[in-house]
Amino acid sequence: MKLLRFGPLGSEKPGLLDADGKIRDLSGVVGDIADEVLSDSQLQALRQIDPASLPLVEDSPRIGACVGQVGKFVCIGLNYADHAAEAGMDLPQEPVVFFKATSAICGPDDEIEIPRTSVKSDWEVELGVVIGKHTKYVSVEDALSHVAGYCVVNxxxxxxxxxxxxxxxxxxxxxxTFGPIGPWLVTRDEVPNPQDMAMYLEVNGHRYQDGSTRTMHFDVATVISHLSQFMSLQPGDVISTGTPPGVGMGQRPEVYLKPGDYMELGVEGLGVQKQKVVASD
Incomplete structure (x- = not known):
């Protein structure tokens, strides 16, 4: 099942992508793709709905971040062996954890703003993990059962x-705008193996990143279990799990984003993001 949120920034409605790739309006069923809607029981209830019974969304609305009310945006650094080599850094003994502010979150096709005084704005295609239930001290063996679904993150x-x-x-x-999420939240039943997903990123039509989650140093289950030893994870928390090689900082000479650039990126089975780069106001 592919869930999404559509409409103006801050006023997104919940939706479902049907088998024909058309958006169906879920706002008469749930208030948002967030919180308890991400639980196993509620996701199962949504699966029972005939998409044809839901209102069809006409035209091509803006697509927002695929999950709302994100409490934590947790990221894992240096988590791909080939990216660590590119950066000239040793692989860590345990996951490197940092946070992005939730105010960075935007839609998958929204414009990306280069901040004032920026000289080295860079890209990173990543597999995003959305937590579906309260998670604390979870084992590696049980960790994936706490996942609501997966998405693309830049x-x-x-x-x-x-x-x-x-x-x-x-x-x-x-x-x-440094945290585009989506276009879809693909529920975990449609992702049988998160450790075998191709991923890519292009800038102005040139493919810089062309990797796979196979080269993750710490797999998704290990990351979730590790994080849960230090903090509880809640429904709607997003974990961005690291990037393969090909970032701008790794080019020789280095290459960075500038206004007018255009990015396209995707993770196998999770959809594609397309973003124009602009100068910040």
Whole structure:
């Protein structure tokens, strides 16, 4: 099942993608793709609905982030062996954890703003994991049962802010529009193996990232279990699980985003994001 949110920023409605790729309005059934709607029981109830019985959404509305009311946006750094090699850094002994501000979240096709004073705005295609139920001290064996679904994330990063402006990585990760999520939340029953998903990212038609979740250092279940030892995870929390090689910082010479650039990125089975880059107001 592919769930989504559509409509103007801040006023998105819940929707479902039918077998023909058309959006069906779920607002008469649930208030949002968030909170308890992400539980196993409520997702199962949504599966029982005949999509044809739901109102068809005409035209091509804006697509918002595929999950609402996100409490935590947790990210994992240096989690692909080939990306760590590209960065010239050793693989960590346990997951590197940082946060993005939830104010960075935007829709998958919204414009990406280059922040003022930015000199090194970069891209990162990632597999996103959306938690479906309260998760605390979960084992690796049980961790995936706590997942509501998966999505595409572009973990945009301002490398100068991240590396040279002191403090944690959060400064370079949290700029407005630096967290596109979606287009769809694909429920976990449609993702039999999150460790075998191709992923790519292109800038202006040039493919920079062409990888797979197979090269993750810590797999999704390990990441969820690890995080749950330090904090409880709640329905709607988003975990961005790391990126394969091909980021701008890894190019020789380095390549960074500028206004007028165009990105396209996707993860196998989870849809595609398309973004124009603009200067921040």
């Amino acid at each position: 973990d945009l990063s301002e490398r100068d802010f991240q590396i040279h402006r002191s403090g944690q990585w959060v400064k370079g990760k949290s700029c407005d």
